Amino acid sequence: MNPYQSLPARSFWRSAVAEPDPLAIDELWTPAFEIGQDDPVLTAGSCFAAHIGRALLERGMNWYDAEPAPPGLTEEERRARHYGVYSFRTGTIYTAAVLRQWLSWAFGRTTPPTGAWSEDGRYYDPYRPSVEPGGHASAEEMLAARGTTLAAIRDAVTEAGCLVFTLGLTEAWRDRADGTVLPSCPGTVRGTFDPERHVLHRFTFDEVYRDLAEAVALAREANPRLRVLLTVSPHPLTATATGDHVLTANTHSKSLLRTVAGQLTLDLDDVDYFPSYELITGIPFRSRFYAPNLREVTPEGVDFVMRHFMTALSRPTAGPRPDRTGEPSAEPKGGDTCDDAVLDYYRPR
Structure with missing residues (x-):
């Protein structure tokens, strides 16, 4: 035997x-905890998290929109201004460090910088550079808008039953002036790149693990009942600034993130991992769920992932x-x- x-x-x-x-491949995931139809579910993180939020809403789940769009906006305007994309208007959160940073600001553990990026008389938030594509009339208006998002994070985390967070990258740009982590490289979406101030950082396993564990702890101080479901984005890197070939850089990044997610599910109670990454990138699927650019996931792929998600939720937990x-x-x-x-x-x- x-x-x-x-x-x-x-x-x-x-x-x-x-x-x-x-x-027909099945049973990739047995949930560690129940997510009821009425449980408020938050989604945040990398680009794939936007697909998950919409899919939950379409399937009758209680996706929590903490910053609903004001009346009078068209669908195109809502999407451009990041209404209804994630549960709060932080923009895309690619790294665990930026998630920890937002939660630390929201719950008053640290104070966010007050500087703004200016361009053609408009002001942009360095930590949400794409959220308001038209910018703000003043730096004060920009900070007030950020304050609204921080309040939305507090309210949502306090009330939610589950946070679904999608890990995306291990590369990020730090601001040497204050030690903060920026969501994108200055000079790409907005801002001006300063090589003396803006430095590339490639997060290690220990750093990603620490940032994600601290983010969970911050959220649970406000809401001890909060469960966390981690995923890894199947979207490959668009580009890498490490000097490596983008294919090997992508493998390094996704492997590290997947390992951190797996380790946290072993170490922390009520933290689980859902294999959206494996369902898109796995060998048997032979890239069938990617668009011709081999980066974007097709609607068929999103539907395939969410069918697995909903089917597994209908079964008994682990x-x-x-x-x-x-x-x-x-x-x-x-x-x-x-x-x-x-x-x-x-x-x-």
């Missing part, structure tokens, strides 16, 4: 991945694995020199 003889079919590559139709006994009915096949290939002998048949 050995431990592999009692494992279910989902534990073996051939029966769980290689043999099924890719669209419990003991089923016990399957009995001897396998076939001999292991030759031709594979890897020692672990013999484990296929023990898969259920």
Whole structure:
């Protein structure tokens, strides 16, 4: 007897991945906790989080919009000004450090800088450079708008049942003047790049883990009942400033983020991981869910991910694995020199 003889079919590559139709692959996720139809759910993070929020709303879940659009805006205007994109108008949060930074500002642990970027007589928030594409009439107006978002974060986190956070990048630009982390490189979306002030930082495993753990702790001080569901964005890097080839830089970034997410689910209560990354990038799907640019996820891909999400929520939460006994009915096949290939002998048949 050995431990592999009692494992279910989902534990073996051939029966769980290689043999099924890719669209029929199932049971990638067993939720660690329930998310009820009426539980307020927050979404924040990288670009893929915007897909998750819309999909939850379309499926009748209680997606929490903490900063609803004012009346009179067209759909195009709402999207351009980041209304209804994420639960609060922080803009895209690519790194765990920026999530921790926003929560620290919202709950008064640190004070945000007051500087603004000016361009053609308009003022832009360095920490939300794309949220108001037309800018603000004054720096004071910009700071007031940011204050509205900080209040929305406080209210939403305090009331929410679950925060879904999508990890996106491990590269970011720091401001040497105050130590803050910027959401994008100055001089791209807005602002002016200063090589003496703006420095590239490539976050390590320990740094991402610390930032994400601190973000969870900050949120739970305000709401001890808050559960956290982590995902990793399947959108590859658009570009890397590390000097590496973008393909290897992307692998480094996503691997690190996936590892941090997995470790936190082991270390913290009521923190879970949903495999949206694997459902898009996994080998059996052969990039079928990517647009021709091999970066954007198609509507078919988003729907595929959300079907898995909703189906899993309808099942019981995680419990003991089923016990399957009995001897396998076939001999292991030759031709594979890897020692672990013999484990296929023990898969259920």
